[in-house]
Amino acid sequence: xxxxxxxxxxxxxxxxxxxxxxxxxxxxxxxxxxxxxxxxxxxxxxxxxxxxxxxxxxxxxxxxxxxxxxxxxxxxxxxxxxxxxxxxxxxxxxxxxxxxxxxxxxxxxxxx
Amino acid sequence: xxxxxxxxxxxxxxxxxxxxxxxxxxxxxxxxxxxxxxxxxxxxxxxxxxxxxxxxxxxxxxxxxxxxxxxxxxxxxxxxxxxxxxxxxxxxxxxxxxxxxxxxxxxxxxxxx
Numbered sequence: 764x765x766x767x768x769x770x771x772x773x774x775x776x777x778x779x780x781x782x783x784x785x786x787x788x789x790x791x792x793x794x795x796x797x798x799x800x801x802x803x804x805x806x807x808x809x810x811x812x813x814x815x816x817x818x819x820x821x822x823x824x825x826x827x828x829x830x831x832x833x834x835x836x837x838x839x840x841x842x843x844x845x846x847x848x849x850x851x852x853x854x855x856x857x858x859x860x861x862x863x864x865x866x867x868x869x870x871x872x873x874x875x
Numbered sequence: 876x877x878x879x880x881x882x883x884x885x886x887x888x889x890x891x892x893x894x895x896x897x898x899x900x901x902x903x904x905x906x907x908x909x910x911x912x913x914x915x916x917x918x919x920x921x922x923x924x925x926x927x928x929x930x931x932x933x934x935x936x937x938x939x940x941x942x943x944x945x946x947x948x949x950x951x952x953x954x955x956x957x958x959x960x961x962x963x964x965x966x967x968x969x970x971x972x973x974x975x976x977x978x979x980x981x982x983x984x985x986x987x988x
Contacts, residue, residue, distance in 0.1 A: 855976070869917070
């Protein structure tokens with residue numbers, strides 16, 4: 764089935780460690796996105812990418828890094844520079860402008 | 876991207892129509908209006924989108940004012956399963972900046988029995 768997959772669903776890390784969240788889509792979508800959601804809050808854009816090998820910072824990019832080496836994949840690395848990394852992370856993709864975005868089911872990251 | 880303003884919360888009785896407003900007074904000519912909803916701890920689900928004409932699908936109707944500065948999402952017969960956070964966003968349809976999708980705080984819709 765076509766879709767967007769995030770893994771793992773739950774992730775635990777020790778403070779000071781980098782961690783990479785996976786996002787894969789087989790929808791042939793051009794654009795991919797990463798959002799962060801804190802309890803009771805809306806979605807905040809971290810990074811987005813419209814084409815392979817290109818990406819732009821969103822509103823809260825500090826402490827995060829991404830890559831877009833393949834159209835299907837847009838991994839997010841939460842670095843040790845992110846001061847408060849515990850959150851729910853959502854990945855999305857869409858075909859192009861004027862179309863809807865599809866979301867993954869999210870990864871809940873807990874840093875202890 | 877244009878900003879959107881939504882009421883933080885709304886209530887609706889089961890079986891009645893839920894009308895969720897959104898203000899986007901700074902919308903530009905090539906920006907679409909999108910609606911998504913998010914049920915607790917899940918990824919947001921697309922509902923509907925439009926440019927300037929009213930739109931309807933199996934889930935909802937979208938009414939966009941003639942000046943495009945506001946819109947209303949209508950769930951015609953709300954059920955308990957429609958309880959969720961509803962997000963209204965505007966985004967470019969094309970060009971080099973089409974990619975950015977910015978969500979606001981949304982409206983918490985609670986459907987009561």
